[in-house]
Amino acid sequence: MGAREGCGAPGLVIAGSFIGFGSLVHGSGIGLMAGLVSSATTWALPGQIAMVELYGIGASLLVSGVAVWLTNARLMPMVITLLPLLADGRSIGWRHYLVAHVIALTSWAVTLRRLPELSVEKRLAFLSGLGVTLWVISFVATAAGFWLAGSLPRPVTLGLVFLNPCYFLLLFVADLSRRASGLALAVGGVLGPTLHLIDPDWGLLATGLAGGTIAFIINRLSHRIEISRG
Amino acid sequence: MAEPSPWLTVLVAALATYSWRVLGVMVAGRIDPDGPLFEWVGAVAYALLAGLTVRMIVLPISALQDTDLGCRLIAIAAAVATHRLTRGNVAIGATAGVLVLTILTAAGVRVTS
Numbered sequence: 001m002g003a004r005e006g007c008g009a010p011g012l013v014i015a016g017s018f019i020g021f022g023s024l025v026h027g028s029g030i031g032l033m034a035g036l037v038s039s040a041t042t043w044a045l046p047g048q049i050a051m052v053e054l055y056g057i058g059a060s061l062l063v064s065g066v067a068v069w070l071t072n073a074r075l076m077p078m079v080i081t082l083l084p085l086l087a088d089g090r091s092i093g094w095r096h097y098l099v100a101h102v103i104a105l106t107s108w109a110v111t112l113r114r115l116p117e118l119s120v121e122k123r124l125a126f127l128s129g130l131g132v133t134l135w136v137i138s139f140v141a142t143a144a145g146f147w148l149a150g151s152l153p154r155p156v157t158l159g160l161v162f163l164n165p166c167y168f169l170l171l172f173v174a175d176l177s178r179r180a181s182g183l184a185l186a187v188g189g190v191l192g193p194t195l196h197l198i199d200p201d202w203g204l205l206a207t208g209l210a211g212g213t214i215a216f217i218i219n220r221l222s223h224r225i226e227i228s229r230g
Numbered sequence: 231m232a233e234p235s236p237w238l239t240v241l242v243a244a245l246a247t248y249s250w251r252v253l254g255v256m257v258a259g260r261i262d263p264d265g266p267l268f269e270w271v272g273a274v275a276y277a278l279l280a281g282l283t284v285r286m287i288v289l290p291i292s293a294l295q296d297t298d299l300g301c302r303l304i305a306i307a308a309a310v311a312t313h314r315l316t317r318g319n320v321a322i323g324a325t326a327g328v329l330v331l332t333i334l335t336a337a338g339v340r341v342t343s
Contacts, residue, residue: 009321016328024293034236041244046282049292051243061234061242069246074282077275079254084263092259100251105279154296159332161293162305165286166327169306170313170320172280180269184276192281193288200291207281212274219273220266 001122002129005114006137010106013167014134015141017045020160022145023152024049028056032146039142043135044104045164047072066201073205077212078108085115086123099124102131109171184215297331300341305331 018039025035030052042048047068054064079100083092086099111127118126149157172189176182188211195203195210261268286294287302294302309327316322 012321013324027293030236030239034240037237038240038243041240042247044247046286047243047247051239053292055234055236055239058233061238064234064239065242065246068243069249071282072247072250074275074278075247075250076254076257077271077278079251080258080261081268081272081275083255083258084261084268087258092255096255096258097252100255101248103251103254153336155332155336158293158297158335159328162287162297162302162331163324163328165283166306166309166331167320167324168279168283169287170309170323170327172276172283173310173313174318174320175276180272181276184273185280188277188280189284191277192283192285195281196285196289204278204281204285208274208278211277211281212270215277216266216270216273219269 002111002126002131003133004129005110005126006130006133010110010130010134011137013163014106014137016160017164017167018138018141019145019148020157020163021045021048021052022142022147023149023157024052024056024145024161025142026146026149028052030055032143035142035146036139039138040135042068042072043101043138044072044075049161070201070205074105074208075103077208078105079103082108082111082127085112086120086127095124099128099131102128102135104131104134105168107131107134109168179219183218184212187211187215297335298340298342301331301334301339304334304341 021039022035025032035052038048038051042051050067050071051064054067059067082103083096083100087096107127107130110130111123114126115123145160172185176185188207191207191211192204195207197203199206261271286292287306288299305327308330309323312326313320313323
């Protein structure tokens with residue numbers, strides 16, 4: 001069921017985004033095989049883009065490692081918020097360490113949206129089917145993007161690189177009205193670029209911690225006020 | 231300075247990324263999904279995601295620097311409008327945004343610079 005979902009709109013977005021990535025790989029000189037292995041082993045696009053571009057400008061291993069590490073910090077809270085909804089009290093096991101590898105923004109957002117219609121036993125299977133499908137699509141698309149790079153006009157490549165943030169932004173716009181996530185999204189969206197201007201290395205992590213905490217406190221306070229008003 | 235090996239670069243990136251996923255699984259088993267800590271972690275995740283996404287659009291460090299900020303914002307407005315008009319179809323909305331940015335960039339339109 002998850003695999004079927006993966007062949008629809010989420011699969012198209014992953015395909016388009018990784019074609020964009022493949023063409024960046026072509027331009028950076030890191031090589032097709034390294035790009036493919038990156039799609040297989042890292043599988044989190046914003047970090048991969050940062051890695052390939054830093055490699056392209058000759059940055060040191062330390063600089064690119066830290067940049068990827070900070071860019072992908074989001075994965076930890078994402079895994080924490082998704083897993084308990086899949087495990088339902090049963091202990092966390094090796095399956096969860098495996099499936100964690102295919103938790104990235106698209107698979108996470110789609111699974112969270114579909115969870116309410118799925119029984120608890122089917123949720124892990126859904127995420128696995130969806131995640132592995134998207135994962136496989138990403139290799140094919142990376143290779144396709146690499147080979148197309150010479151023939152695709154530059155504006156098309158740029159459009160494909162834009163697809164990823166554009167798609168995520170729309171997913172979040174749809175969530176803005178939801179109380180639990182909406183405020184955190186709004187605060188994070190404002191703090192993200194602002195703190196990046198102050199410190200491009202640590203700005204993102206600071207955005208998550210500060211923005212999340214602000215939204216959490218406001219939500220708690222407003223909830224308490226509602227209760228006291230009865 | 232000697233260029234780092236592509237393979238080492240990919241390996242370091244993969245380990246740096248998977249470390250967050252492993253930490254997530256380890257913490258997920260010890261946290262109460264109905265408690266305030268879980269709610270806070272969720273808020274941090276959403277703030278991080280929104281911060282990263284808006285930063286990628288407004289202040290790209292990537293190839294998107296070659297596109298004009300005004301064109302990117304027009305493309306986002308087109309994507310959101312299409313998303314609304316199609317009653318929340320995210321794929322069509324995102325496609326519209328990509329098409330608008332591609333066309334404006336190909337036409338050499340510059341709004342903000």
